[in-house]
Amino acid sequence: MTTTTTTPSTVDYLPVDPASKSARIAVIGCGGISEWHLAAYQAAGYHVVALCDLVEARAVERQQQFFADADIYTDHRRMLARDDIDVVDIATHVDVRPRLVRDALDAGKSVLSQKPFVRDIDEGRDLIAYAATHDLVLAANQNGRWAPHFSYLLAAIRSGLIGDVLTADFWVHWPHDEVVGGNEIFSNMHDLILFDFGIHWFDLVSRIFVDEQATEVIARVTTSSNAKIPVPTNAEALIQFDEAQASLRFRGSSHYAEEAGYRVEGTRGVITHSGGYLGGDAVTVTTDAGSETVTLEGSWFGNGMHGSMAELLRALEEGRAPSNAAATALPGLQLCYAALQSARDHSTVDPRTVASVDR
Ligand SMILES: NC(=O)c1ccc[n+]([C@@H]2O[C@H](COP(=O)([O-])OP(=O)(O)OC[C@H]3O[C@@H](n4cnc5c(N)ncnc54)[C@H](O)[C@@H]3O)[C@@H](O)[C@H]2O)c1
Incomplete structure (x- = not known):
């Protein structure tokens, strides 16, 4: 039988930040849920440097709400061409997301993908293998x-x-x-x-x-x-x-x-x-x-969005796979x-x- 020294009040369940918060984050998809991503990143002291949405006004609204210095894009490829972005948070619907994930990996960025990660397991495995080949982290934002x-x-x-x-x-x-x-x-x-x-x-x-x-x-x-x-x-x-x-x-x-x-x-x-x-x-x-x-x-959205990104950033910092690795x-x-x-x-x-x- 396993023994435990944990008691109900000592269970450790809160997000843990990386030692450094200097990683530069870009977001693709500035729709409804991105508000919670960005509120959590702002509260955590993370750096969002670029925001991209096909509808420019949505990206601008998030810029005005949270990261006034972030650059605005409507074409994700133009944003991904920058060499000062470490992590891309992709918060679009699943139907258009796998292509965006691949583009971000192609550009040498680690990725946090909103849920549901994929509609097809083989497509998910391909993306995971692609990230591994390129030595990049691909994490799923199962923020629950x-x-x-x-x-x-x-x-x-x-x-x-x-x-x-x-x-x-x-x-x-x-x-x-x-x-x-x-x-x-x-x-x-x-x-x-x-x-x-x-x-x-x-x-x-x-x-x-x-x-x-x-x-x-x-x-x-x-x-x-x-x-x-x-x-x-x-x-x-x-x-x-x-x-x-x-x-x-x-x-x-x-x-x-x-x-x-x-x-x-x-x-x-x-x-x-x-x-x-x-x-x-x-x-x-x-x-x-x-x-x-x-x-x-x-709360779910506060801790959830914070925890998912924090774990990815810590994994990058510590050179390990994150607990929310897409696999x-x-x-x-x-x-x-x-x-x-x-x-x-x-x-x-x-x-x-x-x-x-x-x-
Ligand atoms: N708790 C949670 O984790 C949670 C809650 C709500 C939604 N979600 C997930 O988040 C995803 C998005 O949901 P939402 O509510 O924000 O949807 P939404 O429809 O409000 O927003 C999607 C945004 O993506 C943009 N977009 C689409 N293709 C793009 C592209 N190629 N480049 C740039 N932007 C692009 C759209 O213009 C739109 O603004 C879904 O997968 C949904 O399941 C998760």
């Missing part, structure tokens, strides 16, 4: 890993606090149709809930069960008569491991009493959490030593792709057999 309530959970499990995990159950009831209502791409994305949104939870499950292989995934989705967008907003997934189970329940057009949470049970304890869809401010750990509620610091995003993607296929075919799917969103 640094959301306080999830980061705490992962760190507590890694420390051995609750023993071996047996079950992990997550639920989210929230008005996603209203959250994305103003964005035409999201509003019409058929796989909005399980893929674009749910990837954070599939990624989390893959990190909780990092040494285990899921054998079956069953998922179902439905549209809902009260939804304000035309795509399915209700979804469920069951993920089967040899000796463990995980479940995800998404209610994405829930317009009253927003609520999200989890209960993760191990051989030596349980961690529970309850909050809004982006998480709450406390977790409760119950073991033989009793039950302790720990107050959490920060670590592939197992979660495979669970997600399996869920999409299961929902489409009404079947049970072995995630090892599924290689893309569409197959």
Whole structure:
């Protein structure tokens, strides 16, 4: 049996900055989520030197909000031609992102890619191999890993606090149709809930069960008569491991009493959490030593964007692979792709057999 000296209040879950904050960062894609990237980088004291969006006004707005000295581009290739950029943060939608990732790697820059990393595992592996060949870091911005309530959970499990995990159950009831209502791409994305949104939870499950292989995934989705967008907003997934189970329940057009949470049970304890869809401010750990509620610091977007970039910058500084290396995003993607296929075919799917969103 593993022993641990970690107690609930000593679990280390906050982002850790690099020793030097001098790395020069450029951003491609200045849409909705970039506001949170840039707010976090500004708060962390990082240097953003260039902003690029096809729509110039979006880049200019972010410049005025956060980094007044950053240069503005509408053509990413012109920006990438600069030799004073160390890291490119690519925050566009997945459909156009792989080409931008490759262009940035071609230009000799390390890359932080927004999620979902790719729509196809082979495409992801190609990008990962390409980065390795060029000795560059390619990290996936699975920022949920640094959301306080999830980061705490992962760190507590890694420390051995609750023993071996047996079950992990997550639920989210929230008005996603209203959250994305103003964005035409999201509003019409058929796989909005399980893929674009749910990837954070599939990624989390893959990190909780990092040494285990899921054998079956069953998922179902439905549209809902009260939804304000035309795509399915209700979804469920069951993920089967040899000796463990995980479940995800998404209610994405829930317009009253927003609520999200989890209960993760191990051989030596349980961690529970309850909050809004982006998480709450406390977790409760119950073991033989009793039950302790720990107050959490920060928020998903603040800690998440900070943590993802901080880990990439530290990896560059220390000459190692980051914990959010793009390769670590592939197992979660495979669970997600399996869920999409299961929902489409009404079947049970072995995630090892599924290689893309569409197959
Ligand atoms: N918690 C999270 O991690 C989180 C939350 C929201 C969105 N996201 C992800 O972030 C990505 C973007 O989401 P968003 O809400 O910002 O979308 P958005 O539609 O608001 O913004 C996308 C931006 O990318 C720009 N763009 C597209 N192609 C470009 C190119 N070749 N060069 C420069 N700019 C280009 C568009 O003009 C647009 O401004 C998606 O993959 C989404 O899933 C992540």
